[in-house]
Amino acid sequence: MWRAGGGATFAKSQALENKPMPDMNEDSAEISAQPPAVNFDSFGLPELMLATLAREGLVSPTPIQEMSIPLLLEGRDLIGLAQTGTGKTAAFLLPLMTHLGYSAAVRAGQPPKALILAPTRELANQIEQNVSKLSADLNIRHLAVFGGARYDAQIRGLRRGVDIVVATPGRLEDLMDRGAFDPSGITHFVLDEADHMLDLGFYPPIKRIAGSLPRKRQTMLFSATMPPEIETLAKQFLTDPAQVKAPQTGITADKVTQRVTLMAESDKRDRLCDILNEQDTGQSLIFVRTKRRADALAKFMAVRGFAVDALHGDMRQTLRQKVLRNFRSGQLRALIATDVAARGIDVAGLSHVINFDLTDTPESYVHRIGRTGRAGLGGLAISFCAPDERNKLGAIIAAVGPRVELFELDGTPVTDFKPGGGASRGRHRPPQGARGRNDRGRSSRDDRRDDRPAGGRGRPASKPANGDRRQARPTGGGRPEGGSSPNRDSRPNRDARPNRDSSFKGRDDQARPVRGGKPSFSDKPARSGKPSFGNKPARSGKPSFGDKPARSGKP
Template sequence: MTNFSNLSLAEPIAKAVAAEGYETPTPIQLKAIPPALEGRDLVGIAQTGTGKTAAFALPILDRLARHPAPLRPKSPRVLVLAPTRELASQIAASFFAYGRFIKVSVAVVFGGVPINRQIRELHRGVDVLVATPGRLIDLIDRKAVMLSSIEVAVLDEADQMLDLGFIHALRTIMPLLPKARQTLLFSATMPKAIAALADQYQANPVRVAVAPVATTAERVEQFATFVRAGDKQGLLTLTLQEDAVGRALVFTRTKHGADKVVRSLEKSGLRAAAIHGNKSQPQREKALEAFRSGRTRILVATDIAARGLDIDGVTHVVNYDVPNVPEQYVHRIGRTARAGAAGVAISFVADDERAYLRDIERLTRQRVALAPLPEGFVAPPATAERAPAKKPHRGQGQKTDNRGRNGDVRVKGNNDPRHGQTRGEHEHNPDRPKRRPRRRSRGVQGPRAAA
C-alpha cells in the first residue's frame, strides 16, 4: 500500500502532511500528485470530499518549497480559481495547513467583502492567490494584480464554474496567464464544455478519474419518505429530534425556503443556522464555524452555498426539497459518510417530486429505500393544508399572471417539471462578474432606442 512517504514530497511538506494525520493518499491524490510533481498539465475528475484539494495543493507547495523566490508586488506565482467563497476559503486554509513549515504567503479574494483590504494585501505580494473569477476580474480592472508571473494555475470545480456562468470570466482571465505554465483542472463531471476547456487551455494533459458523479458514497444509507409538501416541516422537526442525529445538513432549493426552515426549527427548540447567497460573508462564516464546532448541530443550505463544503462528522443529510438535477443529489449526500464513517441520507418526497426521485435512481443505478412516516407523526387535517380562496372584490378579476405560490414569476418554458423553477429561486452569486452595459450609438435615436 502506497503512503505519503512514497510520493517524494519535499521534507517540510511531508512533515505538514504527517502533522495533519494523513498516512495513506486517497485515490485521486495517488493518481494526480505524481504527474503534478513532474510539472504535467492535468485533468482530474473527482467528487467533493475525495481529497482533491490536497491533490493539487501538495505538488504546488512542493514546488514553492524547492524553488523559493522573493515576493513581488501584485504578482502571485500560483493562481487557484474556485466558484464560491466557501470553497475559496477552504482551499486557502488547506494551503496554510500544508505549508505551515515553509515560508509561503497565501491570499484569498472573493466578492461580498470590501475590496480595498484585498488590494493592499496583493500590493505587498503573495505566493498563492485563491480567487473567485468575478472578484479577480474586478482586481484586474483596478490594476491591483498582474498574472504575468503565474507558474501554476488551478481551475477547481470547473463544472460548477460553468454552471454559474463563469465561462466568460475564464475567457478573460486565462489569456492573461503566461503560456509557459502548468494548468491543473479538477471537476466532478466531464461534459463536453469541460473537455473543450481542457483542450483550449492545457497542453497534452494527463487525465485521471475516480468516483464518477453517478457514484454515491458506499457507506451512506439512503431513504426516501413520501410526504405532503405542507407536512415536510413537521416531519423534519421530528426527524432531527431523534437521538441518532448528531450533526445534520439540510438542503433546500431556495434561499427563502432555507430561512423559513431555520425559523420553524428554532420555534421547536432546535438550534439551526442557514447559509445561502443572501447571507453576508461574516454571517456565513459565523454559521459554518458554529456548525463545525458543534454549537449548532443543524445547518440549512442551498446547493450553491454548500458546494465544496468539507465538514467532518455530518451524520445525516436531509433533502428537504428533492433536487431537480439528479447530480446535485450525489453532491449533497456526499457530505456525510466521510473518512470511513457511516452516514444517513433522507429525502422528503412530495407528490410533484416523485419524478425527480426516479431521475436520481436512473443516474445512480440503484433504488432508494422507502421509509414510512415515523411512528408518532400526525399530519395536520387536510382542511388546514391550504386556506380557501377569497372571493375577489367587485371590480377585481381573478389573477391570471404567472406568479407562483410564493409570489415569484414563473419562467415560461416547456412542460417538463424541471423547468418549473421560478426566477426567485435562482441563487444570487455576488462573485459573478457584472455584465457591462451596452454602448448606445450616437446620433438620432429611433423609437426603440428612445424607449
Template structure:
C-alpha cells in the same frame, strides 16, 4: 503506499504527519506524481476523497523549489473555486500544508470589502485562492497581475459554469501566460467542462478513481415521500424521533431556509442558516459554529453543497431536491467523508419526481423509499427506475356504452363489428294554429 514514495519533500511529510495523514488516497496517489512532473491534469474523484491535497501538496512543493521571488501585485499559482465557502475551505487546507514552507498564501472572494484584499496583494502572493468574479474585479483594477502565473487549478469547474462564471473564465484564459500548468479537479464533469478542458489543457493526463458522477458508497441513502406542505412537519418529526445530533439541511430557496430556521429556533433547537442574501461574515460565523459543534442544525441553500468539510458529520437532509442532479452528489458528499460513514435522507413530494428520476439516472441506482406513518402523501410520488424512467400507473379504461342505453342518441352499434345505419333522434314539434284568431263575442 506512503506520501514519501510519491516524491514529496521532508517539510511536507512532517506537516502531513502532524495533521494525521497516514497514507495517500487513490486520487492523491495518481495526481501528486503527475503534478510534480509538470503535467496538465484532468482528475475526477468522489467528493471527500482528498482532491485538495492532490493538487495543493505538489503545487506547494514546486513553488518552494522553483523559488523565484513573487513581484508586487503578482501571483505564481492560482486556484479558482466557485463559492466563498469553498475558497475559505481550500485556503484553510493550503495554509496548513504550507506551514513549514517559504510560500505565501491568500484567499480573495466577493461579499467582503475589496480594499484589504488590494492592500495584501501589493506584497505579492505565491499561491492565491479566488472566486472568478472577485479575481477579475481585482485584475480590472490592476490590483493583481498574471504575468508570473505558472500554474492554474480549476476546482469544481462545472459548478463555476452553473453559477454563470463562463465569461470570467474566458477573460482569465485570455489574460494568462500561454506557458503554464493547468489542472482540473472535480467530483463530476459535465460535457461542457470536458469541452473547456480541451481548450485550456495541453495533452492532459486523465485520472478517474471512481465511476463518473457516482455518490460515495460510504453514504447510506433513503427517502421519504410526503406532501410538499408537510415537509417541515416531517423534518421536525424525524429530528425528534431519530434523535439526530448534528444535521446539515439543504433547502431550495432562501425563504425556505429562513422559515425552517425560525421554526427550529422557536422549538428550542440551536439552528442557523446560510444563503446568498446573508452577509459573508454572518455566513462564515454560522459555518464556524456548526463545525465547532455549537450549532446542532445548519440549514443552507446550495452555497454549502461544496467546500464544507466537517469532521464526522453524520447526517445530511434534503428538504428539497436540487434542480441540478449533480448537486445531489455534492450535497450528500458532505457526510461519509475520508473513510467515515454517513446518512443522507431526502423528503420528496410529487412535484419532484422528475428531479428524483434525474438523480437516479445520474447515480445509476434507485434510492430506497421508507414510509413514515402519519405522513403518507395525498399526492402519490410515482415509482422510478435506475435508468431515470418514471413509472406511471395506467389509466383505467372507460366502460363502453351499451346498446340502447338511456339517453344515447346518434350512432348505435351492436356488440358485433357490423356497421349499423345511423338513427336520427326525432323530436316532437308542437303544432301551432296559424289561421286568423277568432274574436270573443
C-alpha cells in the same frame, strides 16, 4: 535547493531530478489507478512536507492523490475527475507547493505565482485553510480573495506579495480591472469544481482570466463530472492533459445509507422536527432549493426550539463566516443551506444530510449526500419527496441505483414507485364545500373568478349593464358569502331614494337633467329672493366705504 520557513533549505528529491518531462505531442490519455502507494514517501515529496503531512495525520494517499500527484510533479497538465470528499484538494496542493519550494519567494510588488479558482467563497476559504495547514513550516505566503469582503484588505495583501492566490472568478476580475492583480507571473493555474463553476455561469469570466495568463504554465482542472462543456474548456485551456478518474467504490454514495420518504409538501416541516428529535441524530446539514426557503425554514425551526441557522449567498461575508464557525464548533445542531452556499462546507462527523427539497440533477444529489460520507466514512442521507418532485426522484434512482430505500410517511416500504406520479401525483382538489380559505388561494385565478357567488367580491361572471351595477348587490338579510358588510342590508337602498334618475348616462359636457324638477346648479336662483352677489346692496342701507362720513361730526 528547496524553500522552507525560517531560512532552512532542503536538497531536491532525487526522484524529481530523474523524472523526464513528457512528450507534449502525445495524445491525452486517461490514467487508471497505479499500484497503491504505501504512504506519501513513495512520491518523492520533500522531507519537511512529509513531516507536515504526518503531523496532520495524512499518511496514506487516497485514490485521486495516488493518480494525480506523480503526474503533477512531472509538470503535466491534468484533468481530474473525482467526487466531493475524496482528497482532491491535497492532490493538487502538494505538487503545487513542491514546485513553488524550488523557486524564490515572492516579494512585495511582485506578481503571484499560483492561481486557484473556486466557484464559491466558502470553497475558496476552505482551500486557503488547507494551504495554511500544509504550508505551516514553509516559506509560502497565500491569500484568498472573494466577494463580500473589503477590497482594501485584499489589495494590501496582494501588494505585499503572495505566492498563492485562491479566488472566486467575480472578485478576481474586479481586482484585475482595478489593476491590483497582475496575472503575468502565474506559473500554476488550478480550476477546482469546474462543473459547478459552469453551472453558475462563470464560463465567460474563466475564459477572460485564463486568456490573460501566460501561455507557459501548468494547468489543473478538477471536476466531479465530465459534461461536454468541460471537454471544451479543457481543449481551450490545457495542453496535452493527462486524465485521471478516481473510482467511486467506497466513497460517497456507496458508503452512505440513502432513504427517501414520500410525503406531501405540508408534512415536511413536522417530519424534519421528528428526525432532529431522535437520539441518534447528531449535527445535520439540511438542503433547500432557494434562499427564501432557507430563511423561512430556519425561523420555523428556531421557534420550535432547535439550534439552527441558515446559510446562503445573500448574507454578508462576516455573517456567513460566523454561522460556519458556530456550526463547526457544535453550537448549531443543524445548518440549512442552498447548494451554492454548501460548496466548500467541510465539517467532520456529520451524522445526517437531509434533502428538504430534492435536487434538479443526480450529480447535485451525489454532491449533497457526500457531505456525510467524507473519505470513505459512512453516514445517513434522508430525502423528502413531494408529489411534484417525483420526476426528480426517478432521475436520481436511475443514476444511483437500488441503494435508495423508499418509504411512505408512516414507514411503510415502497416497492412499486413510479416517477410519473400515478394516483398520488400532484395535489388533489377537495370536494366542493370542503375547501377552506387557504385552499381557495391555491387555485388559479380563473377558478376563483368562476367559483365566486353573485354577491361576492369582484364582478360576477356575467357583467351587468352600467345602470344595473348597484342592483346586483345583495339586499337580503345576513352577510353574503362574498364578504360584503353585514350592516349593508339595514342601509336605505340608494336606488329607492326619491328624485334619483339612475338612468343618466350622459357625458360631463352634456346638460344633466333636473333632479326631481329642481333646476341645475348653474340655473339655481338666488336664495330667498335675494339678489346675486354682484348686485348685493350695501348692508342696512349704509353708504359704501368711499362715501362714509367722518366719525362723530369731526372734520
